[in-house]
Each structure stands twice: as structure tokens, then as C-alpha cells.
Amino acid sequence: ADIEALRSFYLDRGYLRFNVNSTQVSISPDKKDIFITINITEGEPYTIRDVNLRGNLLVPEEELRSLITLQEGEVFSRSEANDVVQALADRFGADGYAFALIDTIPNLDDTTSQVDLTFAVDPGRRVYVRRINFSGNLKTNDDVLRREMRQAEGGWFSTKDIKRSQIRLQRLPYLADVQVDSQPVPGSPDQVDIDVAVEERNSGSLNVGLGYGQTEGFLFNAAVSQSNFLGTGNEVGFAFNNSDSDTLYSLTYNNPYYTPDGVSRGFRLSYRETDAGENNTADYVVDRLLGLLNYGFPLNEFDTLRVGAGLENLHIKTTESSPQEIFDYLDENGDDFWNIKLESGWSRDSRNRVIFPTEGYLNRVGLEVALPGSDTEYYKIDYLHRGYFPLNDTLTLTWRGVLGYGDGYGDQDALPFFENYFAGGLRTVRGFETNTLGPRYSNGEASGGGVRVVGGTEVISELPFLADSDNFRISAFFDIGNVFETPSDFDAGELRYSTGLSFMWISPLGPLALSYALPINDEDDDDVENFQFSFGVPF
Secondary structure (H helix, E strand, C coil): CHHHHHHHHHHCCCCCCCEEEEEEEEECCCCCCEEEEEEEECCCCCEEEEEEEEECCCCCHHHHHCCCCCCCCCECCHHHHHHHHHHHHHHHHHCCCCCCEEEEEEEEECCCCEEEEEEEEECCCCCEEEEEEEECCCCCCHHHHHCCCCCCCCCECCHHHHHHHHHHHHCCCCEEEEEEEEEEECCEEEEEEEEEEEEECCCEEEEEEEEEECCCEEEEEEEEEECCHHHCCCEEEEEEEEECCEEEEEEEEEECCCCCCCCEEEEEEEEEEEEHHHHCECCEEEEEEEEEEEEEEECCCCEEEEEEEEEEEEEEEECCCCCHHHHHHHHHHCCEEEEEEEEEEEEEECCCCCCCCCCEEEEEEEEEEECCCCCCCEEEEEEEEEEEEECCCCEEEEEEEEEEEEEECCCCCCCCHHHCECCCCCCCCCCECCCCCCCECCCCCECCECEEEEEEEEEEECCCCCCCHHHEEEEEEEEEEEEECCHHHCCHHHCEEEEEEEEEEEECCEEEEEEEEEECCCCCCCCECCEEEEECCCC
């Protein structure tokens, strides 16, 4: 293995005449040390003079050449040549030539230390899929898994569709693992069967637990959820959460395949009482009752459009310490509001998994509107971008950007104070107390604003030395962000920065998040909180 690693090192740097001449192993006189001597011939590094394609191409040559990353004048690399072979094989596989053979033929010119490369293509037979078989799904109905398959029975075998099918199955919350294999059909050289072996995870849960967050305080939660109700893939849930800042009752239902072509339908009924003062903002309480019906429309493999409508009732309660600005607003508008809500959004999701993804992107645009005729007429527009790039088998580079803008219309000249954006804390800018960044009321309490700008980058590492490493992550991060009252108030010089380390664990009792952050440009009136954590609170 060590000699092969040495050979690969040289071949990836163009030394095509590299050779291991001999190896010797000797022991020191005191028999405490072993000496290994490897005699090699390096030769000269070879550059690429010409690249050709040969064989029954079937695919337009221009398209195949676009997959060849090796360029004339570059130093030869065996690993890059292998990547080209895989890319060419995948391209033929997408058209049903599942067993295409691609050979790399080098022609060396020792006089000039150059190499002519020829990729010889033998596509073989076009292969069709006779049958797709599922195993391991003791609870989940076959049709629930089959509807996620992008490879169809009777169609060409497509490596692209097979890979996408596996990713779609892996993203289902009630499957722990998915393995896909192909088996030739005896007596039919142009047919294969696809075997999909799945490992199910517990899709139902009855959770009663305690948690603690520095902002939320002690949290009691009880939840009954089923992400694969009766094996149909439908999601049903009831939850109760109670903390120093929030009390929540919610009932949710979602059918991801309300129609056979993937249109989803769901509803949400919830009641939430929020004590804003316990969230590091002004001292007031919001009682919010909401009923919402929503639909999701898949536009293509990665894009989804969501539309929802519902009715919301809010009641605001103040205390003697509430800011004067809130009293002024309630004197003018009242303290009880009925709103007709419209929620819509577009999302593009190419992540390889939902929990701890390692590659892909998530883009989401959302619009929330209290429609004309509502007691408070306003709108909010939000944008989220998250990207993930694998640096190696254990390290992932991730970055994020979050933008939010809201304003009133009609009789409302600004976003209602109870709909304002906030920043600071574990979910936005670590190292600053939750919800404390941005504008403040006349009494010094955080008021939030109509504009939020948040971003950051993070290098996340697995912990392979732990037995249950899939549920642990550690990271180094850089956060940036702040809140502004209006777009005209935005000032890049007012953005706050922080850097630090974070630890995440999906424990049996709930998620745990720890971070230690150092603010880079905090001001005297900023509320700094270096160590932050939450347990039993989703992050």
C-alpha cells in the first residue's frame, strides 16, 4: 500500500516512467529498529501534447470533449485522467450504456518528455431496467419509496437517475441508509434489475424532555410526531413547548404527495404566547393564534414553489416597563389584531442530506403578507442561501447569507413592532446576546428593525474517533450581521463580526449546541456573550 501511494504521488505529477527498482528491509544490530530502503527511478515529468477520442462515440464529440479537463501543455496527472474516465462513463451511463468501457492509452515521446493521450470508448450494449426491487422497508409502503425513484422500470439504465434516486431516498426522514445495486438479468444481456436496500429509522416519536437555552431559559417540551404515518410518508405531529419566553401548542399535518406528481398539502394550527422581555427585547407579551393551509408545487427536480393562506389573531399585553413607543402604537392601533395571512416562497435544494449536509446548496425566498383588510397591513421578504463544499472526507466548508426586509403599507407606515427582525445569538451572530443588536427604544431595550443582514462562513469537521461520529460536529466559524430600522439606515460600518469555535451534537434527548465566540468590532453599548449554548432547542 505504501509503495502504491508513492507510485500514485509520482504519476499524479507527470512522472510516467517512474519505477520502483527494488526494496530492502534490514534490522538494526540492537534489533530495536527496522530500516526500509526503496530504490526508485523518477524519470522526467511528462506534459500533455495531444488529447484524442477514439471508438464508437455515439455522443457528439464536442460534448465529450467538454468533460475532458486535461489540457495540452499541462503536466500529466493520473488521478485527473481517472476523473475524466469516470465523467465519460457517467455520460454514456446517462443514455443507458451502463457498462461502457473507457481506456486511457498514453503514447510517450521520451525525446521531448511529452505524452499523447487517447481515450478509447467502447459503449457496449444499451441496457434497460427490467424491475426495481425494494428490501428492508418493513413499515414503509413500496409505492412511497417508488415515487422517489427517478429511474423508471422499462427505461434506459441511467447512472444519473440512479444517483439522484438514491439521494432523494436518503433525504426521507424515516430512512437511515440507502444502498443501490444493479444485477444483470440471466439470459438477457441488455437488461438489469435494480435492488434498493433501505434501513428504516424510527419514524414515530413520543418525546417528553427538558432543555435549557440562554435566551429561552428552561424548556419543557412534549411532542408526538410521525413522519411516516401508517407507512404512507405523511407527516403528523402535535407539540407543546414551554419556556421562560414561549409557550407553544401546535398541530401539524403534511401530505408530500397530495397529488401523484408531487404536489404537497398541509395545515398548521398553533397557539403561541411570547414574552418578548425574556428574549432580551422590550417588555411586552404577544398571544398569537394561527390557522394556515399550504401547498407545495415541485417545479423541477430541485425547485419547489410553496403557497399558503390562513387567519391569524394577535393580542398584545404591556407592563409598566414597556417602552413609550409601544404604548403610542397601541393607543393608535389598538391591542387586538385580526390578519389574513398569505405566505409564499420558492426554494432550490440540492443538498445531499438535510442533517449535517456535506455538499450542495439551499436557496430560499419567502414572502409573508398581511392582506388588505387586515388590522395590520404589512409585508416581509426573506432570502436565505446556504452552501456546502467538501474539502475532504471529514471537513466541509459552509457559508450562509440571510437577508430580510419588511415594511407597512396602507395605513401602516412601518413594520409593526411585534414583526420586527432581530439579530445576535446562536442562530445569527454568535458572541453577542440574542436579539440585542441593532436599534433600541428610548429606554435602551432592543427594538429590532425592518432590515436584517446576516452571513458567515464555517469549516465543519466530523469527529471520526467517536463511536457515534455521525451525530457530532465541531467547527470554526466567522459570523457577520446586524439589524437596521430601514434600508436607508443601512451602514456597512455598523455590521458586527465575530469568530470562534462551535460544537454540535444530535443527542437522544435533543440537539445540543455550544459555541465560544470573540466579537471582533463590538462597541461599548453592545451586549457581549462569549459562551452560548442551547439544549433541547432546535438549532
